Amino acid sequence: MALSTSVHETERTSPFPYPFTPHIPWFDTPQGCLLRSAPTSAYRRQNRAPMNIKDYLEQKRVDVDRFLDSVMPNAVTPPTTLHESMRYSLMAGGKRVRPILAIAAAEAVGPSAPGLMPIACSLELIHTYSLIHDDLPAMDNDDFRRGKPTNHKVYGDAMAILAGDALLTMAFDLCSHPDLMKGCDPTRQVRLIQELAYGSGNMGMVGGQVFDIQAENKDINLPTLQNIHKHKTGMLIRAAVRMGALASGAGDRQLDDLTSYAEDVGLAFQIADDVLNVTGTREELGKNPNTDAERGKKTYPTFYGADGARKLADDCVARAIARLSSFGPAADPLREIARYITSRKN
Numbered sequence: 001m002a003l004s005t006s007v008h009e010t011e012r013t014s015p016f017p018y019p020f021t022p023h024i025p026w027f028d029t030p031q032g033c034l035l036r037s038a039p040t041s042a043y044r045r046q047n048r049a050p051m052n053i054k055d056y057l058e059q060k061r062v063d064v065d066r067f068l069d070s071v072m073p074n075a076v077t078p079p080t081t082l083h084e085s086m087r088y089s090l091m092a093g094g095k096r097v098r099p100i101l102a103i104a105a106a107e108a109v110g111p112s113a114p115g116l117m118p119i120a121c122s123l124e125l126i127h128t129y130s131l132i133h134d135d136l137p138a139m140d141n142d143d144f145r146r147g148k149p150t151n152h153k154v155y156g157d158a159m160a161i162l163a164g165d166a167l168l169t170m171a172f173d174l175c176s177h178p179d180l181m182k183g184c185d186p187t188r189q190v191r192l193i194q195e196l197a198y199g200s201g202n203m204g205m206v207g208g209q210v211f212d213i214q215a216e217n218k219d220i221n222l223p224t225l226q227n228i229h230k231h232k233t234g235m236l237i238r239a240a241v242r243m244g245a246l247a248s249g250a251g252d253r254q255l256d257d258l259t260s261y262a263e264d265v266g267l268a269f270q271i272a273d274d275v276l277n278v279t280g281t282r283e284e285l286g287k288n289p290n291t292d293a294e295r296g297k298k299t300y301p302t303f304y305g306a307d308g309a310r311k312l313a314d315d316c317v318a319r320a321i322a323r324l325s326s327f328g329p330a331a332d333p334l335r336e337i338a339r340y341i342t343s344r345k346n
C-alpha cells in the first residue's frame with residue numbers, strides 16, 4: 001500500500017517519529033533561551049512598572065506558534081490529507097492560552113524548566129483536537145472555528161476525527177520525546193505526562209464533554225453546570241498551570257496555590273466563553289454566536305444574565321489572583337492573564 005510504504009520510508013531515513021531533527025534550531029535562538037531562563041529581570045525588580053500583558057501574550061503566542069510549526073509535519077508529508085487537516089486547525093490562529101499559562105506558571109516558580117516548550121505545546125495539541133471533535137455534527141455541530149469553516153466542513157467527518165486523534169497522540173509524543181525533553185528529570189517527566197493524561201481524559205476534559213452532551217435540553221441546576229465547566233474547560237487549564245509549575249520544580253505549597261489559581265481561572269474562562277456566546281459577533285469570536293441556546297445548552301447567562309455571569313467570572317478572577325499572594329513579581333503574568341480572561345473579546 002502506497003501510504004504505509006512512504007511512512008516506513010520516513011522511519012528508515014530518520015530515527016525520529018516525525019520529521020524533527022534532534023537539534024531544534026529555534027530552541028537555540030535568543031527567544032528559545034529566554035523561555036528556558038525566564039522570568040526576565042524586569043519581573044524580578046521590586047519597583048517594577050506594570051507589565052504589558054498585551055505584549056507578553058503576543059510574544060508568547062509567537063513563540064508557541066513557531067514551535068508548533070517546527071514540530072508539525074508539513075502538508076506534503078504522507079499521509080498528506082491528514083497533515084493538511086491537522087495544520088488547518090492547529091495553525092488557524094488560536095489564542096494559545098493553555099501553553100501560555102504553562103509558561104507563565106513555570107516562570108512564577110523558577111528560572112529553569114527543561115522541556116517547557118514541548119510540554120506547553122502538548123496542551124495546545126490536545127486543546128485543538130478537542131475543538132475539532134467538539135465541532136463535529138455528533139457534538140456541537142458548529143460550522144466556524146478560529147475564523148474559518150470547521151475542520152469537518154473542509155475535510156469531512158472521518159478526516160476531522162482522525163486529525164483530532166492524531167493531534168491527541170502527538171501531544172504525548174512531544175512530551176515523551178527524548179530530544180525535545182532533554183535535561184528534564186525522568187521522574188518529573190513521567191509526572192508531567194500523567195498530569196496531561198489526567199487533565200485531558202475521562203476524569204478531566206473528556207469527562208466534562210460527556211457531562212455537557214448529557215445535559216443538552218435538560219433542566220440542569222447550577223452545581224451541575226459548574227461541574228460541566230470545571231471538567232470540560234477547567235481540567236485542561238488546571239493541567240496547564242500544574243505542568244508549568246512542576247516543570248520548574250514547584251514545591252507542594254506552591255503547587256497547591258497554583259492549582260487553586262488554575263481552578264478559578266478555568267471556571268472564569270468558561271463563564272466568559274458562555275457570555276461571549278450571547279454577546280459576541282462572528283467577526284469578533286471567529287465562531288458563530290448564540291449556538292448554546294440553539295443547541296439547548298444551559299449556561300451561566302441562562303441563570304444569571306450576561307451581566308450577572310460577568311460579575312461571577314470577575315469574582316473567580318479576584319479569587320485566583322488572591323491565591324498568588326505568596327508569589328512575587330515573577331507571578332505578575334499569571335495575575336494579568338487572569339484579568340485578561342474576563343476582558344477578552346474572543
Ligand code: IPE
Nearest residue numbers: 094095096097146233270273
Ligand atoms: C474555546 O477555547 C473553547 C473553550 C474551552 C472555552 P479558546 O477560547 O481557548 O479557543 P482558541 O484556542 O483561542 O481558539
Ligand code: IPE
Nearest residue numbers: 130131134140205232233273
Ligand atoms: C468547548 O466548550 C470545550 C472543549 C472543547 C473541551 P464549548 O463547546 O462551550 O466551546 P465553544 O464555544 O464551542 O468554543
Ligand code: MG
Nearest residue numbers: 134139140212
Ligand atoms: Mg461543546
Ligand code: MG
Nearest residue numbers: 134135140142
Ligand atoms: Mg462547542
